[in-house]
Amino acid sequence: MKILVCVSKTPDTTAKIAFNGAGTELDANGVQFIMNPYDEWYALVRAIELQEAFGGTVTLLNVGTEANDTIIRKGLAIGATDAIRVHAEPQSALYVARQIAHIAQAEGYDLIFMGKETIDFNGAEVGAMVAELLDLPFISFASKLTMPDPQTAVVLRDIEGGAEELELSTPFVLSASKGMAEQRIPNMRGIMMAKTKPLKVAEPIPAKDLAVAAHFTLPSGKSSVKLIDPEHMEELVRLLHEEAKVI
């Protein structure tokens, strides 16, 4: 089984988000960068489990600069077989998707996995784009995947207020949400082995950035909280109706 896992780099979940003076980019000062948790905890770990069950390879793919090699090495330490980094500084989802599709077209993977979204831009767009470019089915927000045989998959997918169970054949693209797998912490042996695993750097294909996050703002903080006497909930109801106008 040949599996591709697309991973990206994001600020840590506890990072304090701030921007440069012009508001055009993230102020990376003091921000710790990690592998996008959905990519790492769910997509990558499930891919490794499938490879353990059926044999084959798990290839990591990242579109980014050499600054991303640290997180790629972490993925290799967790258990991926090898990695490809497309050397580019991506600005948009479609740009990234075109790079991934280009590599996947040439390699012919049985499964293409990624996290349900990145925790920075919260787009959830790349998976669907890759699937469209390759004319493959795409299962988004998958919380469970079982494969009775290497060609058949049964997937549980999160939908609003519930879930649906789907069946399909490989090849396909899947984005993973919570429930798909349990986070794995790389062990010493994995970290040592990761140092010598192949990390290939590929040149990007030309592609346009058609939608770019050009400007950022921080929410203006709430004016201070209005405290209500716990004995007087009629007062809260009155305020919600008359002042906040939400009931």
Add this chain to the structure above:
Amino acid sequence: MEPFDPQVAVVAVAEAVKAQSAQVVILSQSANGRALLGRLAARLDAGSVSGVNALPAVASGFQAAKPVFGGKAQAIYTLTSPIKVLSLAGNTLQPEQTGAEAPVEALSIALPASRIQVRSVSKVEGTVPLPEAEVVVSGGRGLKGPEHWGILEELAEALGATTACSRPVADAGWRPHHEHVGQTGIAIRPNLYIAAGISGAIQHLAGVNSSKTIVVINKDPEAPFFKAADYGVVGDLFEVLPRLTAAVKKYKENRG
């Protein structure tokens, strides 16, 4: 088209876009809307933004805003392609009746067969799904156990609200996973978010702080959630929730 498969739907929507020479396509910010968004953008070579939460501006180029970093910031995207594809977050725009007629035209488009078989769908009946809910009542570890959710559900029922929970509550199996809101759960932006027994950790706030009005009920006056709240009640939720439910019921009765 039933069941919905974005791989099939994209063919139909792309044909309709071409037939109408549409310049902007707006989809809902649902699981299916988001899956269709990416496919459509790739198929039409269009710029796309998911989760747009304000009317796009067109004064200097086409700009669409959306929350990013799990709600910790807002980004303004510039779209430069002839066709733009957006998905719109729930509760972004209030519907307005204009009285105008929108003509409905039938298109006949040959669609490919779906390669996905839907085996079953399980949905919680009767309540508004969280991403669309206008009022949400949410419980955290402060409720102490699943057997105490009755008092929260009674308030939700009185308000016509949907229930949600913090992550440890879903992790412990007290509540179903699809109720989990926050950075690693669903991001919501109801008109009213009432949080009981939730401390207000940064990852929880990320998913709820775009709510219009936030009410926090917590017995700890130092709980960080109060800093993000519009209204706060420092008290024991086991007393405050039933009292609030009674007050809501009284208010609804008086309004008939």
